[in-house]
Each structure stands twice: as structure tokens, then as C-alpha cells.
Amino acid sequence: MNQLRWDPTMREWVAYATHRQDRTFLPPAEYCPLCPTKPGGFPTEVPRESYEIAVFENKFPSFAPNAQVPEEPGTTLTPTAPGRGICEVVLYSDDHDSTLATMSERRIRNLIEVWADRYEELGALDFVDYVFIFENKGEAIGVTLHHPHGQIYGYPFIPPRPAKELGAAREYRAQNDEHCLHCELLSQEHEDARRILIRGEHVTAFVPFYAHFPFEAHVYAHRCAPSIADLEPEERSDLASVLKRLLAGYDSLFGFSLPYMMVMHQAPTDGGDYDGVAHFHIEFYPPNRTADKLKYLAGSETGAGAYIMDVLPERTAETLREKIEGR
Amino acid sequence: MQEESEVRKEREAKDDGRYIIFYTFDDEEEGED
Numbered sequence: 001m002n003q004l005r006w007d008p009t010m011r012e013w014v015a016y017a018t019h020r021q022d023r024t025f026l027p028p029a030e031y032c033p034l035c036p037t038k039p040g041g042f043p044t045e046v047p048r049e050s051y052e053i054a055v056f057e058n059k060f061p062s063f064a065p066n067a068q069v070p071e072e073p074g075t076t077l078t079p080t081a082p083g084r085g086i087c088e089v090v091l092y093s094d095d096h097d098s099t100l101a102t103m104s105e106r107r108i109r110n111l112i113e114v115w116a117d118r119y120e121e122l123g124a125l126d127f128v129d130y131v132f133i134f135e136n137k138g139e140a141i142g143v144t145l146h147h148p149h150g151q152i153y154g155y156p157f158i159p160p161r162p163a164k165e166l167g168a169a170r171e172y173r174a175q176n177d178e179h180c181l182h183c184e185l186l187s188q189e190h191e192d193a194r195r196i197l198i199r200g201e202h203v204t205a206f207v208p209f210y211a212h213f214p215f216e217a218h219v220y221a222h223r224c225a226p227s228i229a230d231l232e233p234e235e236r237s238d239l240a241s242v243l244k245r246l247l248a249g250y251d252s253l254f255g256f257s258l259p260y261m262m263v264m265h266q267a268p269t270d271g272g273d274y275d276g277v278a279h280f281h282i283e284f285y286p287p288n289r290t291a292d293k294l295k296y297l298a299g300s301e302t303g304a305g306a307y308i309m310d311v312l313p314e315r316t317a318e319t320l321r322e323k324i325e326g327r
Numbered sequence: 328m329q330e331e332s333e334v335r336k337e338r339e340a341k342d343d344g345r346y347i348i349f350y351t352f353d354d355e356e357e358g359e360d
Contacts, residue, residue: 046347047339056347106332110352113334117350 002067002083004156005074012160015083017062034147036094046091053107053114054091055152061087062153065127084127086154090114096147099137099257101247103148109240115264116229116236118152123227123269128154130162130268133228138259140287140294150262158268165265169277182279185209186220195317197324198245202238205246207317212307214289215253215316217246219282226267226278246284249324254291261285 003016036051037044046054063085074080092100092111100108119131135150136143158166172181189195189206197205197217205219219242225231231239250258263285267278287294289311300306332354339347 045341047341048349051349052352053350054347055350056341057345059343059345106354110332110334110350113332113352114350117334117336 001070002061002064002085003070003072004081004083005072006079006081008077010160013081013157015062017060017083019060032096032145032147034089034091034145034149035096045089046094051091051094053093053111055088055114055118056091058087058089058151061085063087063156065125081156083156085156086122086125086128086152088118088122088152088154090118090133090150090152092148092150098148099247099251100135100148100243101251101257103244105240105244108243109237112228112231112236112240115152116227116231119227119229119266119269122152122154123229125154127156129270130155130158131266132159132162133264135260135262137262138257140259141261158270162265162268166268166274166277169279173276178276180224180276180279182220182281183224186222194314197249197317197321198242200238200242202235203242205242207313207320209313211309211313211316213285213287213295214309214311215250215258215284215286215320216313217284217320219243219246219284221280224276225280226274227280228264228266231280243282245324249320250284250286252323252326253320254288256291258286258288260287 001016001018004013005016007014031042033045035044036046036049038049045056045059063083065084065086067082067084069082070080072080092098093103093107115133119133122128123131132153132155133150169181173179186204189209190199190204195207195209197207202222203219204222205217207216208218219239221231221235221239223235225235250260261284262282264280264282266280267274289295300308332352335351337349339349341347
């Protein structure tokens with residue numbers, strides 16, 4: 001059952017997918033459903049003995065292409081709608097014990113090709129308005145499978161956070177001689193330099209001035225490309241290089257493979273004009289404040305939407321930059 | 328800096344009707360860093 005219910009107080013859809021209660025939860029490694037199917041072994045999601053990068057439809061999707069009109073009709077005030085969309089799982093490698101951070105720069109470069117291909121293919125579906133590429137890593141984030149993988153949600157609407165960001169960028173553009181908000185933010189970060197982590201030829205990683213998590217990092221394309229599919233080959237290569245270095249730095253922070261949420265913000269695929277408004281970038285939100293303390297989204301963050309931080313971005317950027325540079 | 332590589336894309340149907348797509352690259356290395 002895939003159903004949407006409208007919250008008129010927040011002006012946002014909430015997705016219900018009750019079958020997800022039964023999804024596989026932290027199976028032992030020998031029963032990982034994302035590993036290749038070995039001869040004589042149990043059948044996994046991947047009917048091959050090995051693979052490089054694979055993508056498949058999620059068995060427990062939050063949105064489904066064939067979602068039916070909900071039996072619950074809702075009301076004019078609180079309507080319902082089919083949870084029509086698509087959910088994919090992206091397998092980064094057939095090596096169960098690897099992570100994006102331990103993969104070669106070449107593998108990350110190839111993964112970028114896959115992400116771009118999925119953006120174009122899913123974005124072309126008439127019921128997908130936003131292609132959201134993301135990864136939840138680590139049990140602290142609530143992952144149910146350790147095998148290195150990410151996910152893609154093809155939403156039937158523009159989700160609230162990207163919508164808010166796009167709205168801000170559109171308003172900024174209208175009020176500032178058609179300038180891109182993200183280009184200006186990146187320019188400000190380059191000029192200030194205190195929060196820069198890695199400055200590549202085409203891509204920069206930095207801790208934003210207004211970080212919501214202690215070691216939050218944003219990875220911006222220098223050029224105002226609306227989506228990952230709009231990146232040129234040399235930009236994709238630089239993105240792979242910057243991601244590799246950033247992720248290695250993350251894993252050096254506390255001496256363990258750092259949990260994080262990785263999300264990509266880019267142009268919606270609803271047919272609108274987002275030139276100069278959408279600026280492709282990746283955001284990382286690691287939950288750790290220290291090696292053994294997590295940043296929780298508690299009362300103020302969840303109930304009021306107001307983030308309270310106990311460390312300044314300049315300080316975390318300095319710490320993370322030292323790790324990235326091997327100092 | 329990594330250069331662009333040729334990609335092959337094979338789409339198959341799983342037993343339950345879901346699709347799976349295999350991406351292979353002509354320059355893929357063995358092993359990890």
C-alpha cells in the first residue's frame with residue numbers, strides 16, 4: 001500500500017508504505033540480500049555471481065509506479081493521493097565490506113555516470129517530479145543493510161526541503177540581477193576560505209557557514225549546472241576526486257567508518273524552468289558530534305525546526321580539513 | 328583525474344517482475360583502494 005496524505009498545516013505530503021514494516025533488518029553477512037548470488041547459495045536480489053554497479057527496484061518501496069487510488073478518501077482539507085513514484089537501490093560494489101570511502105576514485109567516477117543515467121531515466125517518467133539520490137550509511141542513521149549501497153526516490157512531487165531551497169534561490173535571483181544564490185554562496189565561501197575543505201578545479205567541498213550538523217559538508221559544482229546529468233566529463237572526474245578525499249577525511253575523524261546521510265539537490269523533473277535556480281550540489285550530514293556522541297534531532301530541531309549547534313562551522317572545518325590533508 | 332569510460336547497461340527482469348540494471352565499465356579495476 002502506497003498512499004499520500006496531505007498535511008495542510010505544514011503544506012506537505014506524508015507517504016505511507018505499510019509493507020516496509022516487513023523489510024529485511026540487519027541480516028548476518030552470509031545472508032546479505034545485496035551480495036551476488038553464489039552457486040548453490042541462497043538467491044539474493046542480484047542473480048549474478050559478480051557485478052560492478054547494479055540498480056534495481058526496491059522490494060519495499062516508499063513509492064510505487066502502480067500505486068492505486070487510496071481506499072481512504074480523505075477530505076477536502078486533508079486529501080489523499082496514490083503514492084505513485086519509484087524507488088531504486090543502487091549497489092556500489094559486490095564487495096560486502098567496502099564503503100564509498102574505501103572505493104577507488106575510478107569506481108566513484110563510474111558511480112557518478114550511473115547516478116546521472118538514473119536522473120535522466122527516472123526524471124523522464126511523467127509521474128516523477130523530483131529525482132532524489134541519497135545514501136544512508138551506518139546504524140546510527142538507521143540503515144537496515146550494511147552492504148555498500150545508496151537509494152533513489154522518484155517523488156511524484158517536489159519534496160519540502162528542496163522546494164524551500166528552490167524557492168529561496170528563485171526569490172534571490174529575482175531580487176539580485178538574475179544571480180544564482182548558490183553561485184554567490186560558493187563565491188563567498190571561496191573568498192572567506194575558513195570553511196573550505198577541498199578546492200578542486202571544478203568542484204569545491206566546504207562546511208557551510210550555516211551548518212546544521214557538526215561535520216556537515218556541501219560539495220558544489222563551480223559551474224551552475226542544474227543537475228548531475230548536466231556535469232561535463234571533467235567536472236564529473238573532479239567530483240569523484242573531491243568525494244574520495246572528503247570521504248577519506250570523514251573516516252579519519254574518529255578512527256571508524258563515519259555514518260552519514262548523503263543527499264543530492266538538483267533540478268526537479270516536473271517540466272519547470274530551473275536554469276539559474278537549481279545548482280547541483282551534494283550535502284553530507286554526519287550525526288557524530290564526537291566519537292561517541294551523536295547530534296540528535298530533538299525537540300527544537302524536530303518540533304520547532306530550529307537547529308541548535310554547540311560547535312562553530314569554522315572549528316569543524318579546520319578539524320576536518322586537517323584530516324583530509326593528513327595532518 | 329579520472330577520464331570518462333565506456334559504459335554498458337544491461338536491463339533484466341527479476342522473477343517477481345521488478346527490473347535490475349547492470350552497469351559495466353571498460354576500465355573498471357579489480358579491488359579497492
